[in-house]
Structure formats: structure tokens, C-alpha cells
Amino acid sequence: MPSYNFRLSVEKPTPYPKRPATLGEHLLKKRLENGLFQKDVAKRVRVAISTIIGWEKGRSTPEFKYYPAIFAFLGYDPFPKPKTLGQKIVSWRRRNGVTRKALAKQLGIDEATLEKREKDTAVPKGIMALPWGGVYRKYAHQRQCYAPLAHQY
Known part of the structure; x- marks a missing residue:
């Protein structure tokens, strides 16, 4: 009877995905x-x-x-790099641990308005039509922790 010499090898599975998605x-x-x-x-x-x-x-x-x-x-932020202004606002809030409610209050705008901005669905009118950077800079001096946000926009 013929004899065969072969070896099977399988990579040991890890208990987590190689490319985490969440x-x-x-x-x-x-x-x-x-x-x-x-x-x-x-x-x-x-x-x-x-x-x-x-x-x-x-x-x-x-x-x-x-x-x-x-x-x-x-040691890193696992979320995708923000592209839109709304995504940048959410990303900044995440990095700094700031709720939407707290940022809206600090900026002097309604929380629902900020939510629309974050979803990139709001069309700014009047003074709010100015670049958002101006809005952030206006209020950043009131609370030092928001200053980095002003420089991003």
C-alpha cells in the first residue's frame, strides 16, 4: 500500500478580526x-x-x-478621516469628549441646528452663512478648550 507524506497547516484563528471595523x-x-x-x-x-x-x-x-x-x-482614532464640515465637527467633539448639547450651548446655537450641521443637511442663512470658522473663533475665546476647533475651520 502506498504511503504519502504531506503536512497540513492552518493559520491559527484570532478571536478578533484582522481588520477591525467597529x-x-x-x-x-x-x-x-x-x-x-x-x-x-x-x-x-x-x-x-x-x-x-x-x-x-x-x-x-x-x-x-x-x-x-x-x-x-x-493610541489612535479608529474612525474614518472626516471629509465634510459636519464630519469634522463630530470628529472634534469625539476627540474632546464634548456632547452636541454642550457645544451648541457654547456656540450660542440650538442643538437641532448643530445636529443639522453635523449631518450636512442645514443651509446656513444670515450671519450663520459666514464660514463656520468665524462662528467657532467668535465663541472659542469664551472657553479655551474650544480654541483648537477654531483653528481647524
């Missing part, structure tokens, strides 16, 4: 690559372990106030 997948990948437990990440981000589990499993998404700590843990 924030939760990015967290899971970083955590496992660093040999950390969910409790370790929870402590760094200052949330409950169940919150980390929810994010990793895609059951929930973080509040804006947690994004700066999440980005610090990851």
Missing part, C-alpha cells in the same frame, strides 16, 4: 494583543466591565465623554 472590535483587538483583561481596560477608561463587554460585542456605543480615554488606550 470601535468594539478595535478595543477587543488592542486588549487581546496586549494581554489585558476587560477589567484592565475598564479601569483605564473609567467604566464598568459590563460597559467594555457591551462595546466589544457591539451591543452599545460609548458616550462622547469616554472617547478621549478610549483613543488614548488605542
Whole structure:
């Protein structure tokens, strides 16, 4: 009877996607690559372990106030680079942990108006038709943490 010598090899699967698509997948990948437990990440981000589990499993998404700590843990912002003004506003709010309500109040505009701007659906009129950079610069001096936003636009 003939004998055959061959070897099968299969790449060991990882418990996370090679190219993470969601924030939760990015967290899971970083955590496992660093040999950390969910409790370790929870402590760094200052949330409950169940919150980390929810994010990793895609059951929930973080509040804006947690994004700066999440980005610090990851070492990068996993979201696509913003292209439109609305996307840039959302990106800035995420990096700085600022809610839409807080930014709208600081800018002296209605929260619904800011939401429309973020979705790039609003057509500015009157003074709001001026470049948004002027609006941000006008209010940035009132609160120093908004100053970086003024320079972006």
C-alpha cells in the first residue's frame, strides 16, 4: 500500500478580526494583543466591565465623554478621516469628549441646528452663512478648550 507524506497547516484563528471595523472590535483587538483583561481596560477608561463587554460585542456605543480615554488606550482614532464640515465637527467633539448639547450651548446655537450641521443637511442663512470658522473663533475665546476647533475651520 502506498504511503504519502504531506503536512497540513492552518493559520491559527484570532478571536478578533484582522481588520477591525467597529470601535468594539478595535478595543477587543488592542486588549487581546496586549494581554489585558476587560477589567484592565475598564479601569483605564473609567467604566464598568459590563460597559467594555457591551462595546466589544457591539451591543452599545460609548458616550462622547469616554472617547478621549478610549483613543488614548488605542493610541489612535479608529474612525474614518472626516471629509465634510459636519464630519469634522463630530470628529472634534469625539476627540474632546464634548456632547452636541454642550457645544451648541457654547456656540450660542440650538442643538437641532448643530445636529443639522453635523449631518450636512442645514443651509446656513444670515450671519450663520459666514464660514463656520468665524462662528467657532467668535465663541472659542469664551472657553479655551474650544480654541483648537477654531483653528481647524
